[in-house]
């Protein structure tokens with residue numbers, strides 16, 4: 535059972551076609567105005583395209599043409615979590631979450647039980663009796679997630695769910711999403727490459743209403759073809775097998791880091807470990823002419839392939855890895871393409887994710 539969608543909207547220069555498999559999470563990225571939210575609204579049933587059709591398994595969500603059809607949002611089997619939680623202000627948290635099951639015809643007691651289950655899943659059971667006005671932004675977003683899940687949607691749409699959260703609440707919601715998205719079909723719009731890496735199996739990059747790139751998240755970031763993906767791909771991403779808090783990679787040896795966001799699946803050397811990846815920003819990488827002595831850091835011997843200005847820094851590229859250093863440091867090191875150097879990064883700066 536797959537989501538198949540094709541849609542155009544002339545006024546927004548939108549022309550997309552995509553499919554999402556049953557247990558697949560798709561990340562949608564792209565610059566402002568690319569059409570990401572428009573895509574989500576079409577699937578949710580909030581916006582009618584000029585032409586196209588969509589099916590979710592056996593169900594037709596909409597179809598234009600000689601025999602047009604338009605399923606209203608509540609009949610689509612689709613749950614939406616947007617930037618704004620949009621809870622009903624006059625209902626308790628419990629009743630907000632029970633609203634979907636009630637609308638689907640479940641009795642009061644049964645709907646409450648479903649709501650309690652999902653509030654438990656998002657660690658918000660203790661908030662059940664509160665009104666939305668008594669919740670923090672992060673709590674409200676967790677309740678909104680429970681409300682979306684309580685309808686047992688065949689497709690969960692997440693439109694920048696972390697965007698309005700403060701820096702302390704976002705990681706908690708991210709690891710919750712990691713847990714609830716496992717084995718579930720979802721589309722997540724995000725501006726953060728780490729969300730795409732951590733939450734999605736596949737990524738599409740949109741630009742001016744079109745899909746300009748698509749593929750497994752780590753592969754798109756490792757070999758970006760669009761300039762937008764290339765700008766994201768400044769992040770260093772190494773894939774391999776995770777054992778303990780390290781990733782054994784084919785091209786950079788053993789990379790030590792810290793396990794990130796609810797990822798408890800580290801294997802043991804005996805079983806070959808779990809597939810995963812290590813990610814760290816170029817700003818976390820220092821460049822040395824000789825390996826630093828006696829330091830518990832990751833140290834990669836590399837040859838410089840390219841030097842390019844990047845804001846106030848110089849981005850030093852060495853094959854798949856990149857480091858950002860100051861122009862003064864570059865002058866001190868006397869770097870040029872071909873220079874043999876050591877890229878050094880602290881384990882604390884390396885985030886380890888499931889692939």
Ligand SMILES: Nc1ncnc2c1ncn2[C@@H]1O[C@H](COP(=O)(O)OP(=O)(O)OP(=O)(O)O)[C@@H](O)[C@H]1O
Pocket residue numbers: 545546564565566567568569570571572573
């Ligand atoms: N309500 C609207 N009426 C008409 N045009 C709109 C409306 N909302 C968005 N657009 C236009 O549709 C295009 C796609 O916008 P959309 O909001 O889908 O982009 P986005 O990728 O989600 O951007 P952002 O990252 O800024 O949220 C843009 O050209 C935008 O100006």
